[in-house]
Amino acid sequence: xxxxxxxxxxxxxxxxxxxxxxxxxxxxxxxxxxxxxxxxxxxxxxxxxxxxxxxxxxxxxxxxxxxxxxxxxxxxxxxxxxxxxxxxxxxxxxxxxxxxxxxxxxxxxxxxxxxxxxxxxxxxxxxxxxxxxxxxxxxxxxxxxxxxxxxxxxxxxxxxxxxxxxxxxxxxxxxxxxxxxxxxxxxxxxxxxxxxxxxxxxxxxxxxxxxxxxxxxxxxx
Numbered sequence: 001x002x003x004x005x006x007x008x009x010x011x012x013x014x015x016x017x018x019x020x021x022x023x024x025x026x027x028x029x030x031x032x033x034x035x036x037x038x039x040x041x042x043x044x045x046x047x048x049x050x051x052x053x054x055x056x057x058x059x060x061x062x063x064x065x066x067x068x069x070x071x072x073x074x075x076x077x078x079x080x081x082x083x084x085x086x087x088x089x090x091x092x093x094x095x096x097x098x099x100x101x102x103x104x105x106x107x108x109x110x111x112x113x114x115x116x117x118x119x120x121x122x123x124x125x126x127x128x129x130x131x132x133x134x135x136x137x138x139x140x141x142x143x144x145x146x147x148x149x150x151x152x153x154x155x156x157x158x159x160x161x162x163x164x165x166x167x168x169x170x171x172x173x174x175x176x177x178x179x180x181x182x183x184x185x186x187x188x189x190x191x192x193x194x195x196x197x198x199x200x201x202x203x204x205x206x207x208x209x210x211x212x213x214x215x216x217x218x219x220x221x
Contacts, residue, residue: 007108010080011054012132016124025125029118032109036101043099049087051109055079058105062165064097071175071183073163076102085129086136088112097165152194155184157219164216173211180211 005022008014014022032051036042043053045065057079065072077083087095110118119126143162149155159180164171177195181188195211198204203219205212213219 007056007080010056011082013052013082013085013125013128015128017122021122021124025118025122029114030111031114032111034107034109036105036107038101038103040101041098042101042105042107043083043095043097045095045098047095049084049093049095051111052085052088052115053083054108054110055081055083056106056108059102060105061100061102062097063100064163064165070179071173074172074174075164075166076169077166079105083107086133088115089133152184152186152190153198155186156180156191156194156198159184160211160213160219161216166216167220168217169215171213171216173213174209175211176209 005019005026008022008025009017014025017025042060045063055077059076059078060083062075062077063072064075083099084095084097087093115129119129149158160171160173161167163173175183177192178188181191184191195204195206199206203213205214
């Protein structure tokens, strides 16, 4: 029981709960436990989200595509993390990305009814969930008011950063040069020149239809 409680405390939704509360959660909540082998697709973008999914062990490749499939971004997430919990509520209640196991992974699942039950019984869980959703909403509302990029390089960096779910780590952008130029409303020639300068500085690697960023935090800096 103690080990299971520590596992839950690795996730922000359960932080701040007392030992007695965690014991009650474990005793009265229907958790699911699943394992997936390397290479297994766990979630396909567009699938209905009916559970909270807690990644407790392993790594997942996350692929997010634009609404019109002109480009996509590949990232890696590692345990412990909750997989797109914001998709459980609101409209549409569907996953935004596709998730594939990069190695054997373990997940804990929690049905939506159980989530609502935890919210009604435990104030800490309710506040943690509300704070998470509020933070997501606030970032989205503030985004249009951020400082407008002044240079083409800043436009390129801004595009790359804003299309990542995680602010750190390796990212792969599957996008043609002309599409990137269209997205930031600039010429293909100037965008190509800027990307080549960034490649010379070791910030990214260019290949046909692909931009690999070894560490997106360097772009942010």
